[in-house]
Amino acid sequence: MLTGREELxxxxxxxxxxxxxxPRMAPSARAAVGQQNARLNGLLASKREPSYATVSDLGNxxxxxxxxxxxxxxxxxxxxxxxxxxIQRGRVEFAVASGTDKDAVVAILGPGNFFGEGCLAGExxxxxxxxxxxxTVLQVIERDEMIRALHDEPALSHRFLxxxxxxxxxxxxxxxxxxxxxxxxxxxxxxxxxxxxxNQSKQHGFAGISQATLATxxxxxxxxxxxxxxxxxxLGFIGYHGRLDRNGxxxxxxxxxxxxxxx
Numbered sequence: 682m683l684t685g686r687e688e689l690x691x692x693x694x695x696x697x698x699x700x701x702x703x704p705r706m707a708p709s710a711r712a713a714v715g716q717q718n719a720r721l722n723g724l725l726a727s728k729r730e731p732s733y734a735t736v737s738d739l740g741n742x743x744x745x746x747x748x749x750x751x752x753x754x755x756x757x758x759x760x761x762x763x764x765x766x767x768i769q770r771g772r773v774e775f776a777v778a779s780g781t782d783k784d785a786v787v788a789i790l791g792p793g794n795f796f797g798e799g800c801l802a803g804e805x806x807x808x809x810x811x812x813x814x815x816x817t818v819l820q821v822i823e824r825d826e827m828i829r830a831l832h833d834e835p836a837l838s839h840r841f842l843x844x845x846x847x848x849x850x851x852x853x854x855x856x857x858x859x860x861x862x863x864x865x866x867x868x869x870x871x872x873x874x875x876x877x878x879x880n881q882s883k884q885h886g887f888a889g890i891s892q893a894t895l896a897t898x899x900x901x902x903x904x905x906x907x908x909x910x911x912x913x914x915x916l917g918f919i920g921y922h923g924r925l926d927r928n929g930x931x932x933x934x935x936x937x938x939x940x941x942x943x944x
Contacts, residue, residue: 740834749813762800771817867899869942
């Protein structure tokens with residue numbers, strides 16, 4: 682027997698699903714997409730991060746450890762690209778300078794992610810500025826050493842290939858979201874991605890991300906993000922710990938948010 686509060690929450694969730702619902706697909710198309718997703722999930726489920734604590738666990742890879750304080754720049758747009766980096770602990774923000782002298786935040790990555798891999802494909806200079814938004818520990822691998830390790834270390838090569846496939850899928854999903862989803866649903870997905878793919882039965886918290894940053898990530902205004910975040914808080918999807926700015930914290934009720942916005 683549901684309590685009055687639980688009944689109200691179920692009604693709110695139902696209304697939220699209706700408001701953010703996408704057009705129904707034809708049964709044949711829905712079945713094809715379902716089969717494709719099942720194949721991808723079966724192939725990649727065992728490779729999802731975090732699988733290992735460090736890159737060095739995957740073989741004889743020469744790395745060096747570098748530590749960065751909150752808001753310390755790791756590298757800037759235009760710097761020489763000669764290393765690949767692996768996030769062992771912390772969180773980093775990727776920004777691109779625009780013609781209006783304002784930086785647009787295009788991604789935020791956490792532990793278990795590689796970045797800077799463009800140098801492996803001949804990228805001579807960095808195309809983004811990367812900043813630590815929490816105390817961060819990186820494993821840094823020189824370009825030639827990474828190329829050697831990918832040839833000689835099967836475990837690292839296999840993991841890196843799976844990582845790049847997952848990154849490709851995420852970029853495609855981001856593009857689809859920008860073209861077809863409401864800004865509210867894009868914000869919900871961004872929060873779930875920031876919470877990570879760990880135990881989805883618990884609340885997940887993080888700090889260092891402002892509403893302005895969230896707005897640039899999903900392609901809307903800060904006022905719209907503020908409106909949706911207040912709504913999410915009232916529905917119990919999120920909670921605040923301290924001021925909601927770069928130093929404040931957000932706790933996400935991932936099961937509830939996922940239930941409202943994900944089929």
